[in-house]
Amino acid sequence: MQRAPDALRPVTITTDWSSAPLASVLIEWGRTRVLCTALAEDEVPPFRKDKGGWLTAEYGMLPGSTPRRVKRPIGKQDGRQTEIQRLIGRALRAGFDLDRLGARTLWIDCDVLEADGGTRTASITGGYVAARIAVERLIAAGEIEPAALLTPIAAVSVGLVDGTSWLDLDYPLDSRADVDMNVVMDGAGRFIEVQGTGERRAMSRDELDALLSLAEGGIRQLFAHQDQAIARALAR
Amino acid sequence: MQRAPDALRPVTITTDWSSAPLASVLIEWGRTRVLCTALAEDEVPPFRKDKGGWLTAEYGMLPGSTPRRVKRPIGKQDGRQTEIQRLIGRALRAGFDLDRLGARTLWIDCDVLEADGGTRTASITGGYVAARIAVERLIAAGEIEPAALLTPIAAVSVGLVDGTSWLDLDYPLDSRADVDMNVVMDGAGRFIEVQGTGERRAMSRDELDALLSLAEGGIRQLFAHQDQAIARALAR
C-alpha cells in the first residue's frame, strides 16, 4: 500500500450493522475490522451505587482474526486483553457525564473480527460512536438528559519506524516500530490518554513532541468520520 | 415474517469475508449471522499422533449478539458452549478422511455475530463450507490428497410448536417449541447426528418420524446453497 506517513488508512464506519443491541457499529480501518456494540443494563457496580451510571468496555479478538489463531481466553485472564479493555473503558468514560446516565451500566463490547494493527484505537473510535448513538437514543426516549454528553473521543496510534514518524501503524509497520504510541483525545484537542512505549529504543523529547503533533492531526480527521456516522444513524 | 412451516429462512453464504485465515465464511440465515473461519496448525492432539490429522471446532457468541448481553466465558467453561462445539466438531469430522489430512489440525471457529435461533445448525452448515474450502485449497497446493474429501455435511433444526411441525426454528419459535430437534446429515441423505429433546412435552413416534422427514427436505436445500458458495470461492 502506497500511503504517506502522515495519512490515515481508509476508515469506514457502518452503524446499526446488526439489529439486536441498542447500537452496533462496524468500524473498518484499513484491513482492521472491529464490531462495537452498546447495551444497557439496569445495574451499576457497588462503587457507583446512588451516584448515577457507569460505562464499561470489554475487548476480544476472534480466534480467526489474525493469520495465526488467537486462543479463546477461557479459564484464564489474558493480560493484554485486560490492559486494552481498561484503556477503552477509561477513554470512553471521559466522553460522558456518568452522574447523568441514570442508574444503568452501558456495556461497550469491542470484538475484533479482523486484525491488521490499531485494534485498540479502532475500538475506542468505533466504541465512542456506539456509545454516543446509544446515549442519544436514550436521550430521545427521555431516559437520559442531554447534558450527559460531554465531548467526542477518538484515538490513533503513531510511531517511529526506521527513523520516520508514522501516523496510524498497520501490523507490518507496528511490528517494525522502534517506538509506538497510542493517543486518545477529546473534542477540544486535549489529551485523555498518552501511552508511548520505546519497544526497541528510547525516544528523545523532540521525537515525542513530533509524534504528539502527528496524532493530533489524525484524530481531527477521525472526529469528522464519527460525526458523519452518528448523523446518519440518528437521521433514521 | 410470513413463512410457511416447511420453508427455510433466507440463507446467504459469503466466502472470504475476511482476508486473514485460510478460509472465512459469513453465513447469514434469517437474522442469525455466524462467522466461520478455518485455520491449520501443524500439530495434532496426542491421540492422533502418527495417525494423520484432526479437525476441531470452537463456538462462541459475541456479547452483543443478542438483545440481552451474553457474558464472556472468561475464567469458567460454559456448559452450553462446550456441548455445542463438541457437536460441531463431531459433525464436521464426518465430512473428511482425517487419516488423509496430513499431520495438521484444522481449527474451525464459529462465532455468532448476531443470534436469532439456529446458531448451532448455522455453525455446522457454514463451518462445513469453511472447512471444505480450506481443504480444497490445501489439495490445490498439493499438501493434501483429494481423497480426503468424503461428503458434504449440513444441519437444520426442526420442532413442534403449538401442534405444528416447523422447519428451521428462529428464536421466537424456538422459545415456544414443545419439542426441538437438531439434525445433521451427509450428502447421501444419511444421519450423522439426531438430537431431539422434549422441552415441554414428550413426542410420539409419529411426531418424531414427521420431524425427521421435514429435516431431510430442508437439508437438501442447504446442500445447494453450500455448493454454490464453494464453487464461487474456488473459481477465484
Add this chain to the structure above:
Amino acid sequence: MQRAPDALRPVTITTDWSSAPLASVLIEWGRTRVLCTALAEDEVPPFRKDKGGWLTAEYGMLPGSTPRRVKRPIGKQDGRQTEIQRLIGRALRAGFDLDRLGARTLWIDCDVLEADGGTRTASITGGYVAARIAVERLIAAGEIEPAALLTPIAAVSVGLVDGTSWLDLDYPLDSRADVDMNVVMDGAGRFIEVQGTGERRAMSRDELDALLSLAEGGIRQLFAHQDQAIARALAR
C-alpha cells in the same frame, strides 16, 4: 458374555443403599454401577423464584471406576461430564411437575463407582428411582402434593455394531460401534430425548427406525425394574 443383541444386561436396583440422604439407589447394570442419591435444599435458582421447585442433576466418575484412571475434574470443567449431567437433569425434570415441588431444589447426584458402558442411561434410570422415592416420601410427609408425579422416566442405549443392531451397549460394544444412540422415554412410550451419533459412519433412515424400536422394547423392561424397586422401598 453370551447375550442376544436385543437383550438387556442384568439390572439390579438396590434402594436405600446408604443411610444418609433422602433417598439413595445403587443401580447395577451388567458391570456398570452407579450410586444415585437424592437430596432436597430449600432454595431454587433465580429463574424459578416464586414459580415452584427445581430438579438438578450432577454426574461424576470415581477415579478408579475404569481400568484407566479418570482424573478428578478439579480446577476445570469437563465437557463430557457437563453434557451428561445436563442430559440427566433434562430427562428427570420431565418426570415431575416442578411447579408443584414447593420452593425447593431436588439434587440428584449420579456417581459412577464402576463403568462398563451405559453410565448415562444407568444414571437416568437409577436417578429417576431416587428422585421418585424422594418425592413420594415428601408427599407422604405432606410437604408435596401427589400431583407432582407426572410419569416414569427411563433410558437405554442402542447402536450399530458390525452391521447388527444392539440393545444396551457395554464398553466393548460401545467402543466398536459405528452408530450409538441414547433414548429416553416416558411411561406413555413417548420420546423425551433421542441422541444418535454416527461415530464411524452415518445411518440410514431405516437403521434409525430399527434402533428406535429396539430401544422402546428395552425401556419397557426397565420400567418394570423401577416399579419393583420403588414398591419395595416405599413398603418399608
Add this chain to the structure above:
Amino acid sequence: MQRAPDALRPVTITTDWSSAPLASVLIEWGRTRVLCTALAEDEVPPFRKDKGGWLTAEYGMLPGSTPRRVKRPIGKQDGRQTEIQRLIGRALRAGFDLDRLGARTLWIDCDVLEADGGTRTASITGGYVAARIAVERLIAAGEIEPAALLTPIAAVSVGLVDGTSWLDLDYPLDSRADVDMNVVMDGAGRFIEVQGTGERRAMSRDELDALLSLAEGGIRQLFAHQDQAIARALAR
C-alpha cells in the same frame, strides 16, 4: 449405639469390591464407607525421575455422602480435601520402599460413599489394604521385588468428649469433642503421624498421653482386620 469409649466401631473390609482396577477395597467402619482403589501408571513425578517409584493418594466425598450435600470441588481446590489427601499419601508412603516400586506411580483413590466420622482414618486403613494388595499382585507378577513391602500402616482417631477419652469418634462424638487427634502407626507400634488439635480447649500433657495409649490399642485391632482381608484377597 451403646459402645464403650475404648471400643472400635465394627469394621468390615471387602476386597475386590469392584472389578476394574488393580485392587479395590470397600472399608465399612460403623456407618462410614470408603471405597479405596489402587491403580498403577507408568510415570513418576519429576522429583522421582530415575529414583524409583511414587505413591500418591487422592480423597473425595460424594455429594450425597452426608445429610447435607457436599458440593463437588469443580473449579476450585478445597482446603480440607487437600490437607486430607496429603496426610493419606504421607502415611501410605511409609509402608513401602518407593525406590523398589519400579518407575511407576501407585494412585490410591479414597472416595467416601457415606460419612459418619473418621473418613480420613478409614481412608488410610483401607487405602493401605488396597495399596498392599496391588503391590503383592505386582510382586506375584514379577514386576516388583518383595523387599518393597516395609510395614503395615493403619490409623484411628481419638478425642476428649465431655471429659472422657474416646477411641474412634463417629460424627456425633466428633462434633462435640473438645480435643480431636488422628494417629497413624506402623506395624512395629511406632508413630508415623500424630495430629492433635484442641478444637474447644487445650489439652494437658497427661491427657495427650492417655489419648496416645488409647490409639495404640485401637490400631492393633485394625492391623488384625487388615491382615485377614489381605490374606483372603491373595488366596483367590
Add this chain to the structure above:
Amino acid sequence: MQRAPDALRPVTITTDWSSAPLASVLIEWGRTRVLCTALAEDEVPPFRKDKGGWLTAEYGMLPGSTPRRVKRPIGKQDGRQTEIQRLIGRALRAGFDLDRLGARTLWIDCDVLEADGGTRTASITGGYVAARIAVERLIAAGEIEPAALLTPIAAVSVGLVDGTSWLDLDYPLDSRADVDMNVVMDGAGRFIEVQGTGERRAMSRDELDALLSLAEGGIRQLFAHQDQAIARALAR
C-alpha cells in the same frame, strides 16, 4: 552457626514495622523473617452471624524468599499454603474469646519475606503478637471488652536429626530430619496443636515424649519474647 540442640535461634520481634494496618509485626527468627499484619473488617462469615466475631489467617511466601524462586499462587490453590494457613488460624483463635470480639473479622496476614525453616511457627508466634496488639488497641478504644483476651499462643518446631532431638529446626536441619513436629501451646502450658510426622522413619513413644518436652521448654522462652514486644508496643 554453632548452636546447642536445645537452644532456640535468636528471635527479634519488631512491632509497628509498617504504619498502615491496625498492628504490624516483623518477626526475625534466625534467618527466617515473617511480616505479620492485623486488620479488622466489619463483617463475619455466615456461620458466625449474630454470634460475635471471627479471626482468620492467611499465609504467603514472597517469590524471592528462598534461594529457589517460589511461584505466586495465582490461578490455583497451593496445598501446602492452605494447610499452613488453616493451622495458623486454628492456633490463633484459641487465644481469643471470639464471642466477645464484636461483629468483626480480624485478618492476620503472615507473609514470609525470607525463609530458613520454621515459617509456620514464626507465623503463629508473630501472628499472635499482631493479633494481641490489635485487640488491645480495640479494647483501649472501647470497642472490645477486655475479657476477649484468653491466653498467649506460641509455637515451635522440634525434630529428630541423625538420632538427636533438636529444638527449632532451620532449613538445613529440617531437610535432613527423620521426624519433624510442630507444637503450639497456650500460656498455661497446655497443647493447642501437635503435628508430628515421620518424614523418613517412624518415631517410638519415647522419642515422641522427649520431643514434646523439648518443645515445652522452647515455647516458654517465646512467651517471654512476646511479652516484651507487646509491652513495648502498648507503651507507645
Add this chain to the structure above:
Amino acid sequence: MQRAPDALRPVTITTDWSSAPLASVLIEWGRTRVLCTALAEDEVPPFRKDKGGWLTAEYGMLPGSTPRRVKRPIGKQDGRQTEIQRLIGRALRAGFDLDRLGARTLWIDCDVLEADGGTRTASITGGYVAARIAVERLIAAGEIEPAALLTPIAAVSVGLVDGTSWLDLDYPLDSRADVDMNVVMDGAGRFIEVQGTGERRAMSRDELDALLSLAEGGIRQLFAHQDQAIARALAR
C-alpha cells in the same frame, strides 16, 4: 508533610536486605516500601529459545500493605496487577542487552510491603537496582559479558492536582489528581515509557509538556540514588 511540588519524597535504597536471592533491594520512598528481589533461572520462554536470555517482572501487594486489606489474587488474575507487572518488565528490559544475558531468565519480583502511592515507579526504580546488581555479580563471576549492561532505568510519577503540577504523587495527592502520568527514562534522558491519563479531566498540550519536564528533573535525582546504592553493594 510540607513538601515543594517539584521535590521528591525521601528515597532510601537498602541493598542485600535479605540474604537469600542473587540480589535483594528494599526501596523506601516516602512511606512506600517495596522489596525487589532478583533471581536467575536457567530457562528461557519459547520465543527466546536460542536467542539469548530474558528478563521478566512480577508485582504484588501484601494484604496488609494498605489501610484497607488487599485480597490475595488466588484463583484469579488481577487486571491492575497484570498491567503493572507488564510495565515493569518492559521498562527493565530496556536496561539490558537480552541477547547477551546467556540462556537464563532474570526474575525481578517487586512486592509492596507498604503502599503510599507510586508503587509502580518504586518497583521500576528499585527493580533496576536489583537487576543491575544481579547482572554485575554474574559478570564478575564470568557468566555474563559486561556489554550486557546498556543503561540505567528509573521512573517517577507526575500529575496535576488542583491546577498545580506535582512531582512524585503520594496516595493522598494521587487520589485527588486530575491527571496522572508515569514516566520511565533511561540514563541518556530519553523516554522509555510515558503513560498519562486524564483521570478527571483532559490535559492541554502545554500541561503535558510541563509534566514531562518535571519528571525529567525527578528522574535525574533517582539515578544518583541508584548509583550510590549499586556502588555500595558492589564494594562489598
